[in-house]
Amino acid sequence: MEKYILAIDQGTTSTRATLINKDGVVVNMTQEEVLCSFPHSGWVETDALNIWVSVINVTNELLVKQNISWDNIDSIGITNQRETVVVWDKKTGMPICPAIVWQSRQSADICDRYEAQKDFIHKKTGLLINPYFSASKIRFILENVKGAQERADKGELLCGTIDSWIIFRMTKGKIHATDVSNASRTMLLNIKTLEWDKELCDLFKVPVKMLPKVLPSSHDYGAATFFNKDVHIHGVAGDQQSALFGQACFDVGESKNTYGTGCFMLMNIGDKVTYSDSGLLTTVAWKVDSKVTYALEGSVFIGGAVVQWLRDKMKLIAHSADSEELAISCRDTHGVYIVPAFVGLGTPYWDDDARGAVFGLTRNTDNRHFVRAALESIAYQCKDVFEVMKKETGLNIPTLKVDGGATANNFLMQFQSDILDTKIDLPSCLQTTALGAAFLAGLSSGYFKNLNHIKSIHRCEKLFVPKMGKTEADKLYDGWKKAVEVTRMFK
DSSP states (O other): OOOEEEEEEEOSSEEEEEEEOTTSOEEEEEEEEOOEEOOSTTOOEEOHHHHHHHHHHHHHHHHHHHTOOGGGEEEEEEEEOSSOEEEEETTTOOBSSOEEOTTOOTTHHHHHHTGGGHHHHHHHHSOOSOTTSHHHHHHHHHHHSTTHHHHHHTTOEEEEEHHHHHHHHHTTTSOOEEEHHHHTTTTOEETTTTEEOHHHHHHTTOOGGGSOEEEOSEEEEEEOTTTOTTOEEEEEEEHHHHHHHHTTOOSTTOEEEEESSSEEEEEEEETSOOOOSSSOEEEEEEEETTEEEEEEEEEESOSTHHHHHHHHTSOSOSSTTHHHHHHHTSSSOTTOEEEOOBTBBOTTTOBTTOOOEEEOOOTTOOHHHHHHHHHHHHHHHHHHHHHHHHHHHOOOOSEEEEESGGGGOHHHHHHHHHHHTSEEEEESOSOHHHHHHHHHHHHHHTSSOOHHHHHHTOOEEEEEOOOSOHHHHHHHHHHHHHHHHHHHHOO
16 A cells, blocks of 8 residues: 655645655645735734634545545645744634734834844844744734733743644644744744743743744654544644755755745755854754754745736736746836835845835836736845855855746746856756655655655756846846835835
8 A cells, every 4th residue: 555745735825735655756736725814004914723724625635636545644744834923722722813924014013122132132043133033923912912911921822833733733732842943933942952042032021831842843743633643743844944855955055945925045054053144044944863954044025926916916917827928928128127025125135114116117118018027026036135145155056946836937937047147956846845844754754764865856857047148137137236225215
């Protein structure tokens, strides 16, 4: 009887269940959309119960679709949107308010209070003071939900990132745990000790008793008794770290960029903590057995989301895939630049107050130029991160591994290669986030032998090489930098 790893990939806009076999091949997959709400400008929230129901739905649908039972499942791997926070009642398991999504800027005022402690926080966490991270979101909930702080102090409430929420539900409330990669995104974990930091928890007034137990990324978390008492959760990682693992970036200097709702570039920096002076984050990549691996990360808040905006809000395209056809139907953007700072700007600017802008419009501008400019904005933002990463590490990046939904857009991938002057390696399995969770689970359960085994089954499907001249690429990028500069002036 063939066995598979079941990977649950809970993202910002959808939940996926994926079956992965011993060759690292996706055998089958199911997906369900997850809706976010936007109650105020810059706020992004979601319903944690809906997320859990979506996990149940895609899991059951997958088993039916593949015509298998739980006897065919070796183990479960979980990967998730990071920083998104759920606070729930310890006894009933019910959330006390909507989950605050990683993109949300509703705790920006809270972050302003801690500006004086930014160096102290950076040294302990590798992160920058920003509403992106979980600590200020937890603080917002404890301050704004009636009685929440008092209940938290009494030990009546639990909180965690989405992985913790799913683990709690899957184990019927028995296990409240997270992995080191997710914990390192909360701004409450000391990335050197890999433990919750009492000084940080006191600073944000978050009782340690609320927080989940921190475990390795490849580890037996316990039985998923909601589904089957004999199937255990063996792997957990935040989505970007999971994608780095799924891309088999096991050596120092190996890098990947994920094109999802946002874009996230990570570089493996080995087992030593390295701090950035230019807006990169230092994060825990994973912990396998007793060995911890760190990564430098740059974050683009609006990546594929700009295509959704073109489709849903601007009504310029009917389907996301239409963007490629429109982009290649014109030679260039006719001088148009779009800066999609809908929720601020990420690396290297970390400007929460910046908002989107469009430059270079003329009477000749049409929908094709607008769509192409939106796609190019994704590549420009990634170049911002790429340049800082090369400068900070002193390492050349001859090849960048890529994944995520937007990699299906050949125009974007070629333009990215051109603007970076770097080869773009597209893997045969695009579901690298789920793949990473499966690899981590399989290492713990014994399904996969070791890292060398995983590296041997990683395959490149397509390679994009630079075709644009350096002079032209530099000129285009200079225009982007000017557009960002002017955008940041208007707040």
